[in-house]
Amino acid sequence: MRPFLKVEKMSVGYGTTTVLDKLDLDIEKGEFVALLGSSGCGKTTLLRTIAGFAKPFSGSIRVADRDVTQMPPDKRGMALVFQSYALWPHMTVAQNIGYGLKLQRQSRHNIDARVKEMQNLLGLAGLGNRKPGQLSGGQRQRVALGRALAVDPEILLLDEPLSNLDARIRLTVRHEIRSLQKRLGITAIHVTHDREEAMVMADRIVIMNAGRIEQEGSPEDVYNKPASPFVAAFMGAENLLSMHARVHGEQVELMESAFNLSIVTARAGRTLTTGPIELRFRAEAARLASSADKSALEPGALELRGQVASVSYPGGHWRHAVSLGGNEILVDADTPFNQGETVKVRIPAESLFIFNAAEGVTETRAH
Incomplete structure (x- = not known):
């Protein structure tokens, strides 16, 4: 028709x-x-x-x-x-x-x-x-x-x-x-x-x-x-990490860095190749946990280790700026964590938007 x-x-x-x-x-x-x-x-x-x-x-x-x-x-x-x-x-x-x-x-x-x-x-x-x-x-x-x-x-x-x-x-x-x-x-x-x-x-x-x-x-x-980093960011996934990935068939290994252990997640139809990747996620999609939290990570989820740089209350939730070295990501939580506290940031596999990075973008960073 x-x-x-x-x-x-x-x-x-x-x-x-x-x-x-x-x-x-x-x-x-x-x-x-x-x-x-x-x-x-x-x-x-x-x-x-x-x-x-x-x-x-x-x-x-x-x-x-x-x-x-x-x-x-x-x-x-x-x-x-x-x-x-x-x-x-x-x-x-x-x-x-x-x-x-x-x-x-x-x-x-x-x-x-x-x-x-x-x-x-x-x-x-x-x-x-x-x-x-x-x-x-x-x-x-x-x-x-x-x-x-x-x-x-x-x-x-x-x-x-x-x-x-x-x-x-x-x-x-x-x-x-x-x-x-x-x-x-x-x-x-x-x-x-x-x-x-x-x-x-x-x-x-x-x-x-x-x-x-x-x-x-x-x-x-x-x-x-989202089909591209632009769409992911425009639709609210403004947290950005640049990492390295190794693609094995239908699986993607996100390599270890100063802020995360390596994990394996499903390729899930993404067009990805081994090399630098751009990873995006939404502030509300991540879960904040204390560094002492020993609960098991869901399969394919990414866990980051960082420090709470600041806390604000935009209404309905607490928004945390979490420092990963010289960069920051935003994470929402129902209760506030203390400024300066070391925390774990857990992002479920379905909330990770992964794209091959533009050439020359290799360092870990966040917006």
Whole structure:
């Protein structure tokens, strides 16, 4: 079956700078896809090109087998919700929601009915005569969403629409958007730099880095099976150790260093070769134990020996910076250990993300 939206070998840039180079992306009908990445990775350029606000040098964009590559934005069957909401300040809520329908020259009766439907759907009933300046951030965001949905688009494009909301409202609105998308069965593409936002909203996450797709998959896949050091770090595995490994068939031996004994763990489908490796893990995945703890290590788990450099309480757990020589890793625990205490850091096999290191990176270090 052919994808509903197909981006094929698309290259986009500004002047002589290429932002996206021969990029391919398939999206199914009714799917919610998050484009995730840090600033400058190309995710907004990709969204704007799909919408028709940027023109590719080469490649094509197809929607339901229609080639829309050269079509103007209003002919593509898409609607874009901007980061700034882009509401008309002099218009009422009802006029803003009905703006796209007015451009389509629909009848006053149809516009009024559709605007009323959108207001009810988005919890804006009774606010139709207010101006945007009289609304809260969350309400303005809903008006922008209503204006986009009123024209009944085939594809809803969301350009960081929650970034201007405060943290508490953002949690509510992202669940509202997700449940609305599911109820309407609409195809949605959502640009965000917020990992958690992508995880809770999307069916599939497309992680972008330097103008290319680094990995795409379900939230569980990209979180638990990162395909590269970049993805592992972006998905929260910010602790970094550089070590040496010896690969024997389906097993990987992590060699002894000043901070760990050698262990053997499963290769588990990883593409690894003998030599320097980059190992990443999350602060919450590791377990902290006292140096006197004699409990047995789980098979394939890594145990590090270090010293507590500092302790803080970000809420819900204690965060420890553990020194491994001149470097530090972060480890969370339910109870605090003392600063200066010698500890064991135990990381289960399934929480170890192991990659072949770039050439020349051999010393043990942590970020």
